[in-house]
Amino acid sequence: MVHISTVRHEMAYLNKIGKRFVAANDRFEVHHALIAALQDLYSFSACSILLKGEPFELSIIPRYPPSAPFLQSIITRITRAANVIGFPEVTAEEMAVTAYLDAPDEFAHGEAQAITRGDEVKDFLNVPLTIEDRIIGMLSLFDEREGTFDTDLLQLTTMIADYAAIALENVRLRERENTLWKAAEMERRRLELIISSMAEGLLITNTQGAITFSNPSARQILAQAQVEFKPDVPLKVLAEQQDANWLSELARLVQHALGGKTMIRQELIAGVKGEAVPLTLSVSAAPLDDPGQKPEAPIGVVTVLNDITSSKQIEKLKDDFVSVASHELRTPLTAIKGYTQHLMRRVERRLRENKKSGETPEVEPPESYDLRNLSIIQSQTEHLERLVNDLLDHSRVQWGQLELSFSTFKLADVLAERIPLAQATADLHTISLDMQVQDSKITADRKRVSQVVGNILDNAIKFSPQGGEVTVRLTEQDDCYVISIIDQGIGISPEYFDHIFERFYRVRNTASSQYSGIGLGLYVAKAIIEGHGGRIWLARNKDMGSTFFFTLPRVPVTKEPNQA
Numbered sequence: 001m002v003h004i005s006t007v008r009h010e011m012a013y014l015n016k017i018g019k020r021f022v023a024a025n026d027r028f029e030v031h032h033a034l035i036a037a038l039q040d041l042y043s044f045s046a047c048s049i050l051l052k053g054e055p056f057e058l059s060i061i062p063r064y065p066p067s068a069p070f071l072q073s074i075i076t077r078i079t080r081a082a083n084v085i086g087f088p089e090v091t092a093e094e095m096a097v098t099a100y101l102d103a104p105d106e107f108a109h110g111e112a113q114a115i116t117r118g119d120e121v122k123d124f125l126n127v128p129l130t131i132e133d134r135i136i137g138m139l140s141l142f143d144e145r146e147g148t149f150d151t152d153l154l155q156l157t158t159m160i161a162d163y164a165a166i167a168l169e170n171v172r173l174r175e176r177e178n179t180l181w182k183a184a185e186m187e188r189r190r191l192e193l194i195i196s197s198m199a200e201g202l203l204i205t206n207t208q209g210a211i212t213f214s215n216p217s218a219r220q221i222l223a224q225a226q227v228e229f230k231p232d233v234p235l236k237v238l239a240e241q242q243d244a245n246w247l248s249e250l251a252r253l254v255q256h257a258l259g260g261k262t263m264i265r266q267e268l269i270a271g272v273k274g275e276a277v278p279l280t281l282s283v284s285a286a287p288l289d290d291p292g293q294k295p296e297a298p299i300g301v302v303t304v305l306n307d308i309t310s311s312k313q314i315e316k317l318k319d320d321f322v323s324v325a326s327h328e329l330r331t332p333l334t335a336i337k338g339y340t341q342h343l344m345r346r347v348e349r350r351l352r353e354n355k356k357s358g359e360t361p362e363v364e365p366p367e368s369y370d371l372r373n374l375s376i377i378q379s380q381t382e383h384l385e386r387l388v389n390d391l392l393d394h395s396r397v398q399w400g401q402l403e404l405s406f407s408t409f410k411l412a413d414v415l416a417e418r419i420p421l422a423q424a425t426a427d428l429h430t431i432s433l434d435m436q437v438q439d440s441k442i443t444a445d446r447k448r449v450s451q452v453v454g455n456i457l458d459n460a461i462k463f464s465p466q467g468g469e470v471t472v473r474l475t476e477q478d479d480c481y482v483i484s485i486i487d488q489g490i491g492i493s494p495e496y497f498d499h500i501f502e503r504f505y506r507v508r509n510t511a512s513s514q515y516s517g518i519g520l521g522l523y524v525a526k527a528i529i530e531g532h533g534g535r536i537w538l539a540r541n542k543d544m545g546s547t548f549f550f551t552l553p554r555v556p557v558t559k560e561p562n563q564a
C-alpha cells in the first residue's frame, strides 16, 4: 500500500491514474483502471459501480472469486445504500438480476487466489459518483474484514471516484453515439436499397433547381425522354439546352415546391413528337426542409416521377375501341330506327282505314297490338341511340373534336321544347319552368344546349324514383344566363361533386342496376358548357335532392360565333 504524504505525491499519483482513466476505451477498461487505483489505497475484496439511468447498471468487480453468500451480502448493501443517493426504489432481487460480474480474466484461467475468506461484508465504503454536482451513481468498496477502509483516504477515494465517473460517462456517451450511428447507418442503407430498387424515378434538386441526386429509375426515364443528364445544371437551363419542353414544366413544378407547395400527380408529356402514345409522367414534388432551420426553409426538392405511359396506352386502346364500336353501332341503329318508323306509319294507316270503314272489332285488332310493340322498339332504339351518341361525344371530347355550331335563338324556346319531352317519360314527376328573365336571346349551339338540358333533366327524373317536383329555372347574372334544374331525388354527397363530371364516373350507390347509365352524360355536358365559356356545378338541396347549375354567356367567349 502506498502512503502518500505530500501534496506533490498526491498530484503525481492522481495524474498517473487520471491518464489510465482517459485511455480507457470501454467500461471494462474503466473498471480495471479503477481497481488498479483503489488497490494502491486499500486491500479489499470487491468493489461495485452502480449507475443511474433507464435501465440502471450495476457492475461488481471482485478482486478474487467471491463466495455466493458474500456476493449476496454485497447486493444487499448496495440496495440499501442506493436509496441514499436518490435511486428509485429497487429491490435486492432486481439488483441481483441486473448485476454484471466483471471478473478479472485470471478467474477464468484458474490463476486467481482462493475465494473470499468470509461470507459476509464486514466493512464497506460508499462514495457517490458525481459530475458537476450531479450524482450519476455510486462506487462501493467491500471487504470481509473489519476496519479495512481508512477514513483518512476518503478524500482521495472521492477524487478517484470522480475520475471514474467522468470516464464512465464518456464511455456511456461514446456507446450511445455508436448505437445511434449504427442505427442511422442501418436506416441509411435501408433507404438506399429502397430508393435504388423502386420503380418510380426519384430526383433531388437543390435551391438552384439542379439535380443533386437521381436513382436508377429516374436516370432511365430521363434517358427514355432523350435528356442528357448533367449534374449541377439547373433544370431550366437543361430544358433550353436540350429543347425539352417538359423539362421547363418540371422546373416550374420544382420551383413551386421550393416555395413550400407540394405538387401532387401532375401529368407531363415527356415523349418524343410523333409517338402515338408519348412517354407520359405523373410527377409529384415536395419541398425538402432543413430541420435545423426555424422557420424551416427548403434546401431542395424531392421529385417522384412515375411512368404512366402504359396506362395511357391502355386508355387509348379503350378509347379507340369505344370510338370504333360506337361508329359501327350507329349504322344498324339508324336502319332499325328508320324501318321501325316506317312500320309504325303503315300500321297507323291501317288502323285509320279500319276506323274509316266503320268496323268496331270486339277484340283488340292485331294492328293496335303491333303498334304498341313497335313503339316499345322505337323507345328502346332511341335509348340505345342516346348511349351511342354519348359514346361518340365522349370520343370527340377526348380528341378535342367536339365542334360547336353557333346560332342565335331564345333559350326559353329550348327549355319549352325539352320539358314536354322529359315529362312524356315521367308519370310520377311534375316538371315546371320558372322563367325569371324577360328576354332569353343567346348565341350558342342550340342542339348541344338542348342536349345538356335533356341530360340533366333525364338524370333529375332517373334519380328521383319516388317522383316529385322538378323545376327548371332560368335567371341571369352579368353577361350570363344561369339555368338551374332542381330535383327532389336521392341527392349526391358533396365528396362526389367533382367526380361526377369525370368520364364513366357513377356514384357507387347509384351505380346499381336500379339506375341505368354509363356515367358519360355529365362528362359530355361539362365539355359542352365549357366549350361555350360557361360553368357547370351542383349543390345539395336543403331538404332533399340536388340542383344542377350551368351558366351560358349570352355571346360565346371562347370561339368566334359560327353563325348557322
Ligand code: ADP
Pocket: 455, 459, 460, 463, 487, 489, 490, 491, 492, 500, 505, 506, 507, 508, 510, 511, 516, 517, 518, 519, 520, 521, 522, 523, 546
Ligand atoms: P349516368 O346518369 O349515365 O350514370 P351521368 O354522367 O349523367 O351518368 O351522371 C353521373 C352520376 O352522377 C350518376 O351515375 C349519378 O351517380 C350521379 N347523378 C347525376 N345526376 C344526379 C341527380 N340528379 N341525383 C343524384 N345523382 C345524380
